[in-house]
Amino acid sequence: MDITAKMVKENSDGSADFNITFDQEGLELLVQWGFVAMLKEAIKNKEYNPQIQMEKTDERKTKTRNRKVQK
Numbered sequence: 001m002d003i004t005a006k007m008v009k010e011n012s013d014g015s016a017d018f019n020i021t022f023d024q025e026g027l028e029l030l031v032q033w034g035f036v037a038m039l040k041e042a043i044k045n046k047e048y049n050p051q052i053q054m055e056k057t058d059e060r061k062t063k064t065r066n067r068k069v070q071k
Contacts, residue, residue, distance in 0.1 A: 001025040 003026040009017040022030060 001029065003030065 001023065003020070003022045005018050005020045007016050008019050011017065
């Protein structure tokens with residue numbers, strides 16, 4: 001497997017431009033790890049995970065119902 005990253009330019013904002021070369025096995029590894037990282041982020045992020053939004057909406061409905069019952 002061969003994955004090589006070479007910095008081409010350092011930008012004024014602190015970021016950098018890289019040239020990345022890889023063979024087929026390196027490509028497979030990068031895609032696999034990238035996909036896993038995307039899934040982990042989507043699970044944590046309510047913007048990408050509708051179940052998190054539903055749970056929070058359900059909590060609000062429950063709290064509202066409880067308040068109305070107590071009056």
